[in-house]
Amino acid sequence: MNFYQELFAELLQKQFNEIALTKLKRSLALKHQLETIPSNIDILLHAEIKEIPLFKKKLITKPVRTISGVSPVAIMTRPDKCPHGKCTFCPGGLNSPWGDVPQSYTGHEPATMRGMRNNYDSYLQVMNRLEQYVLLGHTFDKIEIIVMGGTFTATDFQLPGGLHDERRIDEIKTELLSFKQRKTTTLEAEQHINETAAVRCVALCIETKPDWGFLEQGNEMLRQGCTRVELGIESVYDDVLKNVHRGHTTADSKKSIQILRDLGFKINFHYMPGLPLTDRERDIQGMKQLFSDPDYRPDMIKFYPTMVAPGTALFHQWKQGQFTPIDTTEAAERLVEIKKIVPEYCRIQRIQRDVPTKYWEAGVGLTNFRQFIHQNYNIQCRCIRCREPKGKNINWANIQIKVTEYDASRGKEFFIAAEDSQTDTLLGFCRLRFPFQYLRPEITPASALIRELHVYGTATAIGDEGLVQHKGWGKRLVEKAEELARQHGKDKIVVIAGVGVRQYYQDKLGYQIEGPYVKKLL
Ligand code: SF4
Ligand SMILES: [Zn+2]
Numbered sequence: 001m002n003f004y005q006e007l008f009a010e011l012l013q014k015q016f017n018e019i020a021l022t023k024l025k026r027s028l029a030l031k032h033q034l035e036t037i038p039s040n041i042d043i044l045l046h047a048e049i050k051e052i053p054l055f056k057k058k059l060i061t062k063p064v065r066t067i068s069g070v071s072p073v074a075i076m077t078r079p080d081k082c083p084h085g086k087c088t089f090c091p092g093g094l095n096s097p098w099g100d101v102p103q104s105y106t107g108h109e110p111a112t113m114r115g116m117r118n119n120y121d122s123y124l125q126v127m128n129r130l131e132q133y134v135l136l137g138h139t140f141d142k143i144e145i146i147v148m149g150g151t152f153t154a155t156d157f158q159l160p161g162g163l164h165d166e167r168r169i170d171e172i173k174t175e176l177l178s179f180k181q182r183k184t185t186t187l188e189a190e191q192h193i194n195e196t197a198a199v200r201c202v203a204l205c206i207e208t209k210p211d212w213g214f215l216e217q218g219n220e221m222l223r224q225g226c227t228r229v230e231l232g233i234e235s236v237y238d239d240v241l242k243n244v245h246r247g248h249t250t251a252d253s254k255k256s257i258q259i260l261r262d263l264g265f266k267i268n269f270h271y272m273p274g275l276p277l278t279d280r281e282r283d284i285q286g287m288k289q290l291f292s293d294p295d296y297r298p299d300m301i302k303f304y305p306t307m308v309a310p311g312t313a314l315f316h317q318w319k320q321g322q323f324t325p326i327d328t329t330e331a332a333e334r335l336v337e338i339k340k341i342v343p344e345y346c347r348i349q350r351i352q353r354d355v356p357t358k359y360w361e362a363g364v365g366l367t368n369f370r371q372f373i374h375q376n377y378n379i380q381c382r383c384i385r386c387r388e389p390k391g392k393n394i395n396w397a398n399i400q401i402k403v404t405e406y407d408a409s410r411g412k413e414f415f416i417a418a419e420d421s422q423t424d425t426l427l428g429f430c431r432l433r434f435p436f437q438y439l440r441p442e443i444t445p446a447s448a449l450i451r452e453l454h455v456y457g458t459a460t461a462i463g464d465e466g467l468v469q470h471k472g473w474g475k476r477l478v479e480k481a482e483e484l485a486r487q488h489g490k491d492k493i494v495v496i497a498g499v500g501v502r503q504y505y506q507d508k509l510g511y512q513i514e515g516p517y518v519k520k521l522l
Contacts, residue, residue: 002108003032004046011058021059033358036368045110045132048117052135070202071140073129075122076102076115077149084211084247087234088317089272091309091355093150098359102149106309106359111148122147130199142500144203153208153217191225191499200500203227205268210256211248215439218263222440222516225499228266231256236286236296240277245313254295258409262435264449264496264517268349269298273334274306274326274363276317280334287338291346294407299431299452300384302350303338305331307363318362325363332373339373339381345404345415345431347384387419387426389456398422399473401480410436416480418455418473428455430477432484442515443494448485450495453477478509486522493520 001009007028010016016024029037038046040059047055079093079100086093086103093103101107102115118124126145133140194201206221207230221229233253235241241249260267271290273283287303290296308318308325317323326334335351342348352369366372373379404415414432419425431452438445455473485493495518497505502518505511511518 003028003034003038004043006032007043008047008051008055011055016058034356041136044136046113049128049131049135052132056135070142070144071133072146073126073143074111074114074146074148075125076105076112076120077147077152078115078120079103080150082151082209082247083154085245086313087246088244088313089275089306089309091312091359097311103151105149106355108359109355115149141198142200142202144205144498145201146205146207148207151209151212152206153212153221187223194499195502197500200498201225202498202500204498205230207232209246209248210252213256213260215259215263218260218265219440221265222263222496225516226265227496227498228268229260230268230270230302231260232270233257233296234270234272235275235278236289236293237277237282240275243276254409257296258411258436259439261409261433261451262411262437262439262443262449264433264443264451264494266299266431266452266496268300268302269296270302270304272304272306273331276314276323280330283334284337287334288341291341291343295409297343297406297408297413298346300347300349303335303348304350304353305335305364305369307353307360309359310361315361328364328366328369328372331364331369332377336373336377336379339379339383342381342383343404343406344382344384344387344417345406345413348381349385382424384426384429387424389425389427392423392425395420395422399427401476403480403484408433414481414484416477416484418477426456428453428473428477430454430481432481434485434488434490440515442517442519444492446490447492447494448481448488448490450478450481450493453495474504475509482520482522491522493522495519 007025010024010028025037025043043059044052044056079102081094082090082103090104092098092101092105092107094100096107098107102112102120105112107113107116114125114128118128130140130143204224204226205228206224206226208217209232213229213231231253233250234244234246236250236253238250257267269290271287273287278286290298290301306314306325308315308323314323318325339348350370351373352364357365398420399418400421402417402419402421404417406413406415412434416430416432418427418429420427429452430450433449433451435443435447435449438447443449453474455477482493493511494514495505495511496516497518502513505518506513509520511520513519
């Protein structure tokens with residue numbers, strides 16, 4: 001039994017007051033070697049749907065605040081081999097020490113467990129997650145779908161259709177049945193339904209590797225409604241990629257980045273410090289190249305220090321003394337050097353895998369690694385994440401629009417930021433690109449692309465007035481992008497927008513749908 005199963009068993013047997021419950025959670029967390037004690041909401045997210053109401057009563061005595069904003073919904077792909085074989089560091093997959101689990105996961109992550117419970121049916125996984133949100137009292141009118149595990153673009157690559165607008169469980173079930181019965185529906189028809197549904201898919205993210213992220217896959221991802229690609233480039237060194245059996249080269253990485261960027265996607269790189277054949281100097285050099293070399297320059301990045309998982313080729317290399325992973329301090333010291341130089345247009349999303357440390361044999365040993373770095377090193381990271389408002393008071397009079405221009409993948413990028421320079425706070429931003437290649441009929445040589453528009457603040461349900469997201473900053477940023485495009489002789493703006501955001505562009509900004517994009521002639 002894991003932490004959750006044991007806790008649920010105890011809750012079924014006895015009545016606990018608040019103090020006794022805290023004690024129980026603490027002792028079980030210790031027993032199961034969890035780094036933190038999960039919150040009651042986290043715990044409820046691990047319960048079977050039918051048991052949530054019962055456990056909710058036992059766990060939550062005070063009313064829960066409704067949380068709005070974009071609610072993430074992860075879908076896990078079925079356990080399957082990657083076409084190139086297996087990277088030496090990759091945990092999980094078929095016949096792993098944890099059984100058949102999705103490639104690159106251990107089977108113990110909440111999203112993986114949800115995948116298993118639903119036999120990896122993507123539609124059921126989404127519905128299961130939405131049911132959890134209903135029961136927890138979360139608003140979920142805007143959701144982001146994240147497709148995880150393995151090389152999705154190398155599978156048969158089919159997502160279910162759109163999502164539906166029911167909020168109550170019985171209605172969701174009816175809707176689920178009616179979707180299953182709508183055998184003749186098409187992806188396009190479902191997307192169209194979703195444009196105005198009460199539960200809108202405002203973003204869709206797909207994970208893949210560079211050699212499965214070229215034009216063919218890019219076009220298919222666009223058709224699916226994808227807006228962001230998580231791209232596992234892992235290293236800027238070809239000898240390293242070869243050594244870890246990565247199945248792609250740095251030339252593939254650069255080509256994929258350029259194509260995906262020219263199609264309008266936001267790109268989140270995955271990069272692994274501490275891989276074989278690197279030492280501190282080479283690693284730091286490599287990570288700095290990500291920003292100095294225009295062929296890289298990520299919009300967002302996840303650094304995953306190399307860890308040793310049981311059952312991997314790297315595990316055997318480690319056992320035989322051929323490989324030593326970097327430890328917590330070494331990883332921190334390398335990453336600190338990068339945080340010092342990361343440009344304002346990039347967001348450092350994560351610096352560690354979301355797999356609990358107890359499933360690894362060696363490597364970085366802290367689950368709260370980010371906190372460790374911030375507490376032990378005095379660094380002023382100026383990445384997007386570190387400059388987000390997060391509860392800070394915004395002085396509206398100080399907000400100014402600042403444009404940073406840079407070259408990337410042989411095209412031109414403009415990072416248009418709305419910021420309060422006195423407190424160094426970012427209120428929102430827009431990414432404008434003049435592409436290098438025109439890879440689709442919608443994108444003409446005189447087109448500029450908007451790859452991302454994001455405004456922070458108290459997130460709010462669609463239609464709610466008065467809160468930051470609706471103070472018109474999104475509109476102002478887009479107008480600035482349009483102005484820059486015009487100044488450079490462009491006559492068309494093409495925006496990659498999630499299915500659930502298309503309506504916003506049409507109603508508020510005068511855009512029209514064209515293929516998988518929305519567009520406006522200038
Ligand atoms: S491509 Fe990703 S999922 Fe596939 S073997 Fe390599 S690390 Fe694992
Ligand atoms: Zn940062």
